[in-house]
Amino acid sequence: MNLEATLLDMLAALPPGKSASPEEVARAADPEGWRRQLPRVRAIARGLAREGRLVILRHNKPADPETFRGVYRLRLPQAEEVGVKP
Numbered sequence: 001m002n003l004e005a006t007l008l009d010m011l012a013a014l015p016p017g018k019s020a021s022p023e024e025v026a027r028a029a030d031p032e033g034w035r036r037q038l039p040r041v042r043a044i045a046r047g048l049a050r051e052g053r054l055v056i057l058r059h060n061k062p063a064d065p066e067t068f069r070g071v072y073r074l075r076l077p078q079a080e081e082v083g084v085k086p
Helices: 003-013 022-029 034-050
Strands: 055-058 073-075
Touching: 003 022, 003 034, 003 073, 022 034, 022 073, 034 055
Parallel strands: none
Antiparallel strands: 055 073
16 A cells, blocks of 8 residues: 555544644554655655645644644644645
């Protein structure tokens, strides 16, 4: 399974409004080499956030996919966020 599919499947399995860490996604995709997957998780998350298919969170608030830095989490958009880009 590819990393994007793993990411989206993982987020879809969470209760609405709940988020996952990039580490959780990377470990699900590649339990042995998950650290090597972290840059790919970030790149895929940025692309999906630009498309409005997921939300990148910093301090539990939506972050701009172009400028966010540091620790972040990922979740699916909530109903009020669909079609709204940060």
